[in-house]
Amino acid sequence: MKTKQVPDSKGHFGPFGGRYVPETLIEALDQLTQAYLEIRKSPQFKKEVATYFSSYIGRPTPLYLAKNLTRHYGRARIYLKREDLCHTGAHKINNTIAQALLAVHLGKKRVVAETGAGQHGVASATAARVFNLKCRVYMGEEDIRRQALNVYKMKILGAEVCPVSSGSKTLKDATNEAIRDWVTNVTDTHYLLGSVVGPHPYPMIVRDFQSVIGRETKRQILKAEGRLPHALVACVGGGSNSIGFFHDFLAERVKIIGVEAAGKGLSTGLHAATLEKGRPGVLHGMKSLVLQDDAGQVQIAHSVSAGLDYPSVGPEHAWLKQTGRVEYVSAQDDEAIRAFHLVTRLEGIMPAIESAHALAFLARFMPRTKPDEIVAVCLSGRGDKDIDIIREWDSK
């Protein structure tokens, strides 16, 4: 598959992607695209990013052979890509550090970001400190209530957390509000988007910055095993850790599986399985698959994991599904919670509930693998942020 060709110059991944934004933003998106295309070739920028990745984020993150988990299933060897060991506890920081550096090169003094669970908000607030940028984070009132710890972290980091009370008061509305802020302050502000969503060039930029995950994995697995894995598994909300993990393997003979959140079940309507249940639509400046009703109103996604709770998905995922290159499946809330406990008990690693969705799929997938095969899972974040949710679930 020719992965180098997407997106095209207008940001299209097949029929998906593009730019569906108010006219006021076109100029800023053009500038951002041009600046990015130039700067990504610059050896100095690459070096700067690499330095922050290693000395600030702690990259490369380890690729860990999970022997106990492997023994538990008794099939293929399972490796975990430890993005949970990144500074701030998840892969999100890869993108915020690189994008904040890009914002500095663009001469911007201020960044705005959206956040659902607060992970991207914390990662944005952190990156803003590194580069002395003003930072405002939009967060739905409902999420603020659910994620009080991250809200406080952002405040300590000097970010201004703006509650969003419109619509469903969650990530999707926080994203609208961040775009509204950007459209108003476009001259001095960079929109630090947290996933591979939104108008071109964001799905491309965020993918490129996150693809360090897959590049490292490839190098590490070749060193450890002398061959590529048979399968890759990662969770998909907006889709940034998964695209980052998958990207370097798209042209290889490797089975690739993305796991969405099935919430309380695909038949209940309470899920976030956009790739399975969504229909083509336009949201947040992109054409992709969208959970929506027959009148084209966007529906609210449901998942125990706030980070997967998004009613659309990155346009490149929609494209990878359409071409059949990546297989998309889903795991329910209860399956994810079980996987959280399993991996915690067996490996002493508490995964984020998001990442636990990828791990949950192993219960169904591992019996289909052979002992001489290799499965690599992206453990996108650590789970201490989710302890309250786990405790609440367990006491039910």
Added chain:
Amino acid sequence: MSPRAGQTFQKKLEKKIKQNNKIFCAFLTLGYKSLSQTKSLIRLLNTLGTDVVELGIPFSDPLADGPVIQASSEYALKKGIRPQDAFGLVKKLRQEGVGVPIIFFSYFNPILRMGISNTVRKLKDAGFDGVLCPDLPPDEGETLEQELVRNGLCPIHLIAPTTSRERMKKILAMSRGFIYYVSRRGVTGVRESLDEELAEKVKQIKRFTSLPVLVGFGVSGPSQVREINRTADGVIVGSAIIEAIQTCTSGALRRFLERMIEPCRNKGKKDKS
């Protein structure tokens, strides 16, 4: 593009301008606060001599709108208003003889969901005059554009303070009816002052087009209407009207609309022709 596209609508506007009037365009949210109120408001606007009505279709994620229009949109959605309701409503008004040009103002997703050609056919059948999608820049809008033109409806486009001159020319070439100049960076909503570069930008656009240039986003009172009308061909008023619907008695709402329209009317000046 066919020269016939939206000819009647465009001619109506041009005639008004020739008679030394300015264009007054009023925005309403469909179904705010009910479908029957929207209907009677359009009748009222027609009676008061409004030149264009923009009928805003409620959408779950109105990212170009400020708090006032967002709230009206949410209110209408909660009442179960659907984009399709616009068709029957306008058809009924046309049957009554309400002639004011009406623009279908909708985010792109509802149109995509209903199907582009299906939507355009229904708009034409209902008696709409044009379509404006605030989140569909011309770069992605080709299919809708062609369908509109083939059916004699006007594609209306936005030009923003940040639009480059090259891009502006491209947008002008694709536009029919009028040009919607976004008075400032940001979302819709009432503002106290106008952007300093406004007059300059409007003049620049008018150098490249014979289409009427209307200014919207943040027009709140008669004094702003007067100020904008010094350079532009007219104004678009949205949030201020929605606010008035929310807070005023029907008498006060009517007086507010009259005060906003009044600076757009020719007061005894001779025709340009």
